[in-house]
Amino acid sequence: MGLLLPALAGLLFGLGLAVSQMMNPAKVLNFLDLAGNWDPSLALVMGGALAVTLPGFAWLRGRPRPWAAPRFAWPQATDIDAPLLGGAALFGLGWGLSGLCPGPALAGLVTGQPLLFGFVLALLVGYRGTAWLQGRARAA
Amino acid sequence: MPPIPATEFTPVSALLGGLLIGLAALLLMAGTGRIAGISGIVGNLPETRGAEAGWRLLFLAGLLVGAALWVHAGPPGAVAVELVGGAPLLLLAGLLVGAGTRLGSGCTSGHGVCGIGRRSPRSLAATATFMAVAALTVYLVHHLLGA
Numbered sequence: 001m002g003l004l005l006p007a008l009a010g011l012l013f014g015l016g017l018a019v020s021q022m023m024n025p026a027k028v029l030n031f032l033d034l035a036g037n038w039d040p041s042l043a044l045v046m047g048g049a050l051a052v053t054l055p056g057f058a059w060l061r062g063r064p065r066p067w068a069a070p071r072f073a074w075p076q077a078t079d080i081d082a083p084l085l086g087g088a089a090l091f092g093l094g095w096g097l098s099g100l101c102p103g104p105a106l107a108g109l110v111t112g113q114p115l116l117f118g119f120v121l122a123l124l125v126g127y128r129g130t131a132w133l134q135g136r137a138r139a140a
Numbered sequence: 141m142p143p144i145p146a147t148e149f150t151p152v153s154a155l156l157g158g159l160l161i162g163l164a165a166l167l168l169m170a171g172t173g174r175i176a177g178i179s180g181i182v183g184n185l186p187e188t189r190g191a192e193a194g195w196r197l198l199f200l201a202g203l204l205v206g207a208a209l210w211v212h213a214g215p216p217g218a219v220a221v222e223l224v225g226g227a228p229l230l231l232l233a234g235l236l237v238g239a240g241t242r243l244g245s246g247c248t249s250g251h252g253v254c255g256i257g258r259r260s261p262r263s264l265a266a267t268a269t270f271m272a273v274a275a276l277t278v279y280l281v282h283h284l285l286g287a
Contacts, residue, residue, distance in 0.1 A: 003195075003198060005167060005171030005172055006168060006174075006195040006196075006198040006202065007199065007201060007202040008167060008202060009164045009165075009167040009171070009176065009199060009202065010164070010198065010199035010201060010204075010206065011202035011203070011205055011209075012161075012163055012164035012167065012202075012206060013160070013161055013165070013176060013178075013199075013203050013249075014202060014204060014206025014207035014208075014210075015157075015160050015207070015210055016157045016160030016161035016162075016163075016164060016206075017157065017203075018206065018207045018209075018211060018214070018218075019156055019157035019160060019210055019214075019218075019219075020153055020157020020158055021150065021154075021157070021219045021220075023207060023219060024147070024219060024221055024222055025221070025223055025224060026144055026147050026222040029144045029224060029278055029282075030144055030147045032275045032278040033144060033279070034279070035283055036144065036278075036282060036283070037144070037146050037147075039147045039149050041147075041149055041153075041154040042154070044151055045154045045158035045161065046158060046252060046253070047155070047158060048156070048157065048159040048161070048162060049158040049159070049162035049252075049257070050158075050162065050253065050256060051158075052162025053162045053165050053253055053254060054256075056169075056257070057166070057254075057257050057258045060166075060169055061258075063170075065173070066169070066170060066171055066173035067171045068171050068172055069171070069172045069173040070173075071173055072173040073174055074175075074258065075175060075245075075255070077245065077262060080261065080262050083245075084244050084245060084262060084265065084266055085244070085265065085266070085269050086243060086244070087239075087240045087244020087245065087266075088244040088251070088266040088269035088270040089240070089244075089269055089270070090236050090239055090240030090243065090244070091240030091244055091247060091270045092240070092269060092271065092272065092273025092274040092277065093236050093273055093277050094232075094233040094235070094236030094237035095233075096273065096274035096277025096278045096281070097229060097232065097233040097236070097281065098224070098225065098229065098233035098234070100230075100233065100237065101237060101247050102183075102241060102248075103247070103249050105234075106203060106204070107203060108207070109204065110211050110212075111211060113223065115227060116221070116230075118227060118230060118231055118234065119230045119231065119233065122231045122232075122233075122235045122238065123183075123234040123235070123237050124182070124183065125238060126234065126235040126236065126238025126240075127179065127183035127238035127239065127241065128183070128238075129239065130238070130239040130242040131183070131187075134243075
């Protein structure tokens, strides 16, 4: 149960990215391109996902614990601070340049395109490099 | 900069895929108490061990299988992956997405689907920011510079 659940959740997630075509960066870029050949699909993907998570998470809030873990790991941070907004802006820049965010980029690897492997590798380098810098800043 | 290949509005598959993504996020939280934020799941994988690494690997394996099922066994032509731009641009974008999601504590799934799903003002602010910057970037690259 504890092993099956994350695998099943991942499977549904990957299937959702494929069915919705969010793993196609052209589809994402056309959503972001309000002045071009605008494709509103992404808004419906987000809407469909939120139609499940909004009531679903509210229901889980009232439950004592997950089925296969001791506690819910709800994020604790609430600050709307410079790292949050600066990070979101950097992410938005990379997302707008490529049409790729982490989930779709990973899902797209199944098509075997070498450039996507490059993107995911660069993503990991950026993520771990920033984590390292944050660690040094905290230690200083 | 090459133009963005045309795509068509696909409301039914978008809504259906969105429901699947929401269901996945709900299942992961209901079952294991975890947020389905892809940047954190994959980005923090190298510093985790044991059960903490295990659920992440299983989730990521499932994600690849789910995508592969639709790509290889779904209706022909149901999904394409059309990259726009060459290696330098995509590598730069990957670095920015990695650095930004670490610094900003999440991406489209963690802040967008899960954060807004739990009514977090912090996630709403992050989502509004990356959406706005991304749209501005596309306008700049494909209309102002690429014209």
